[in-house]
Amino acid sequence: MPGPPQRVSQELLLCGATVRLAPAGRWTLMESAPSEEAPGKRGRRASVLRLDGLAAVAESAFDSAGMTTLVARREGDDACVLSVVAKGRTAARHRWAGPGASPSQETARRHADLLVGAAGQGDAREIARLLRDPGDPSQLLIRTLTALGLPPLPVGFGERAEVLADARGATVHRARSLWQGMKDFMSDETDPNPPLQLDGR
DSSP, rough: OOOOOHHHHHOOOOOOOOEEEEEETTTTEEEEOGSSSTOOOOOHHHHHHHHOOOOHHHHOOOTTOOOOOOOOEEEEETTTEEEEETTTTTEEEEEEESSSOOOHHHHHHHHHHHHHHTTTOOOHHHHHHHOOOSSSSSHHHHHHHHHTOOOOOOOTTTTTSSSSTTHHHHHEEEEEEHHHHHHHHSSSSEEEEEOOTTOOO
């Protein structure tokens, strides 16, 4: 999502999810961080968000203007998904799954326009062609992110959990109760989650 981790963390205060954030230029990368959850402290709200994935977290937390979010995920061994979440809902969800799974031209154009709008750059015609390409899903996801001028996927994406754990400047935003989240949200503190100490980096 656009913006620094500090702003993203502020938006997450009322969400009830534990995630890891890492800066990537003018963007922030985010992933679920179940290893950082306090044992026995996961309420129903956090459990639902975790089960539904990052798209549900984005729908819950990033409903303000300028916080349109792109969510990439791998499904199984042979499919990749790229979603656009804006104003509290998933506006577009594209799934690459090889031959036979290409969307219609109309759907591809509509999703391409939304992706370009979310990224703030890119050629919608090129993106639409990538969305309809029946080739390797992983490579098409990478090519689409590159064409949109977005940060590259972290090493290990889709292969192992919590790939941002060793990222430079990574921060863990821990789930709060609704009451604690409201207190922190109203606080003058600008960074509710100090950066992790990662071997002195």
